[in-house]
Amino acid sequence: MSQGEKPLILTGAKPSGELTLGNYLGAIKNWAVMLEEYECFFPIVDLHAITVHYVPAELRRRTYQCLAQYLACGLDPERSHIFLQSHVTGHTELSWVLSCLTPVGDLHRMTQFKEKSSVPGASVNAGLLYYPVLMAADILLYNADRVPVGEDQKQHLELARNLAQRFNHTYSDTFKIPEPFIGKTGARIMSLQDPLRKMSKSEDSPGDAILLPDPPEVIRKKILSAVTDSGREVRRGDDKPGISNLLNIFSAVTGRAVEELEKEFAGTGYGAFKNALADSVIAELEPVQDRYRRIIEDKTLMHRVLKEGAEAAQARAYRTLAKVSRKAGFIERLR
Ligand code: TRP
Numbered sequence: 001m002s003q004g005e006k007p008l009i010l011t012g013a014k015p016s017g018e019l020t021l022g023n024y025l026g027a028i029k030n031w032a033v034m035l036e037e038y039e040c041f042f043p044i045v046d047l048h049a050i051t052v053h054y055v056p057a058e059l060r061r062r063t064y065q066c067l068a069q070y071l072a073c074g075l076d077p078e079r080s081h082i083f084l085q086s087h088v089t090g091h092t093e094l095s096w097v098l099s100c101l102t103p104v105g106d107l108h109r110m111t112q113f114k115e116k117s118s119v120p121g122a123s124v125n126a127g128l129l130y131y132p133v134l135m136a137a138d139i140l141l142y143n144a145d146r147v148p149v150g151e152d153q154k155q156h157l158e159l160a161r162n163l164a165q166r167f168n169h170t171y172s173d174t175f176k177i178p179e180p181f182i183g184k185t186g187a188r189i190m191s192l193q194d195p196l197r198k199m200s201k202s203e204d205s206p207g208d209a210i211l212l213p214d215p216p217e218v219i220r221k222k223i224l225s226a227v228t229d230s231g232r233e234v235r236r237g238d239d240k241p242g243i244s245n246l247l248n249i250f251s252a253v254t255g256r257a258v259e260e261l262e263k264e265f266a267g268t269g270y271g272a273f274k275n276a277l278a279d280s281v282i283a284e285l286e287p288v289q290d291r292y293r294r295i296i297e298d299k300t301l302m303h304r305v306l307k308e309g310a311e312a313a314q315a316r317a318y319r320t321l322a323k324v325s326r327k328a329g330f331i332e333r334l335r
Contacts, residue, residue, distance in 0.1 A: 011181075095136070219282050
């Protein structure tokens, strides 16, 4: 890192439809703060999306949705690089070079591959197996210093670190070894119906997660029917996973300390507490939803963001690719 240059953060998101309140509070809301201290790259990883069964028109729609949600949540495209993985030459090229340094056995042992390939009827294609190598390429192509990842992606980041080391060792020093980024607040938001599991979107159990586009009455209904614990005390504790989760959400939304909330709701019972929480969540999401509705209609704006994002990303990607090609022994292409 040369002096005055900010360290680089990169994190990819699959265009998988609506974000949840958990994504928003646990990750995206913090990203906006990260823009101060880091140069930020946010690829939407559409190439990863085709490793499982998908419908092309759906992918296109979800990609726009993902972008519009990013922007509505306050990610500032003037101060970060938001782009599509498929718009930048280099992700797949670097992924090929890296795959030639990857023992197949390592890929077969990846937890996520084992899970996804054991789903009955799943197509176990080579892309699904190579998924983590493409992710390593996403990270190394920009020489990212830090990668914000959830628990489920730690193994993939570890592979990226190994591949960076292996490349450096096989050829010569080229890549930084990316570190995980653990956010300062990093609220861990759990399911409303099963507070021992992470909040995530589920078709079978829609009450699990609040989705960013949920209208106010749906948000209130989901919160009022959230699983609570025995007793009627509003306090955080290992014996009260349901109420603890709701308190964490309340605290993340309002910025108020859990202890303060416990005091305010001492003796009020669960009903009043849940209604107050619903009010706060609705108020927090309202401006996000207004912006979303505007942005998703504005293709011109979205295309401009993607174009500028891809240009900045491509400039950097070419530099890495040129270095990698030279070290790997490919003859330089004259332009
Ligand atoms: N595999 C990640 C996920 O499922 C998405 C991803 C792709 C990613 N490339 C990345 C995350 C690079 C961080 C860095 O969430």
